[in-house]
Amino acid sequence: MEKIKKFLREVFAEAKKTHWPNRSELLTSTSVVVLILAVMGVYFFLLDLFLSGSIRAILKALGVG
Incomplete structure (x- = not known):
């Protein structure tokens, strides 16, 4: 159970580092x-x-076709 908690903590820590594009960046990339x-x-x-x-x-x- 401790491994699962550690895994989830690390997942949330990495998710906080994620850069989400703003509308302008998203439209440009699209x-x-x-x-x-x-x-x-x-x-x-x-x-x-x-x-x-x-x-x-x-x-x-x-002469084949």
């Missing part, structure tokens, strides 16, 4: 994440388009 997701989504869409077109062209040239 905007960065959404922007990166959008850019990566477009990148992978274009990459998929290019690779599927290339594979389709190769297969057509080989």
